Amino acid sequence: MAGIAFTAFSLLIARRSFTRRRLAANPSFYTNSPAHTQVQSAKVSAPLEAIEALNIATINVLSLAMLSTGGALWYFDIASMEDARRKLRRGLGVDGSGRSEGEAEEDFEEWLATVLSRKEAKERRQEYEEEKEQRRANERGRQR
DSSP: OHHHHHHHHHHHHHHHHHHHHHHHHSOOTTOOHHHHHHHHHHHOOHHHHHHHHHHHHHHHHHHHHHHHHHHHHHHTTOOSHHHHHHHHHHHHTOSSSSOOHHHHHHHHHHHHHHHHHHHHHHHHHHHHHHHHHHHHHHHHHHHO
């Protein structure tokens, strides 16, 4: 609900800013064209415009992030940190499968060790191929 309220508030701020800019660009009814451009150029400050645009964009992005986070928590039915922990542990297989948290950590460590060993073997194989190619190039150079 806070995400929805904050998004509505940020949209209201952006709309007010755009409306104020549009109305400031319209000349008064009895104003001639040169006088209007002189008055308008005196009102505009580029650094302040840039800061205001950055602030509005930041507020909009943060409000949409808050809204999407709240929507994701609602979709996954997470109302507290305890719910999040319970769902995460269920996904890891710690709760309900008879395994303890220590056993789940050991399984993860074993998986990580196999992944790292495969990576090291691949790197060694690649280094060996590079050395083999280098020797082959050196032998070709000696024959010439």
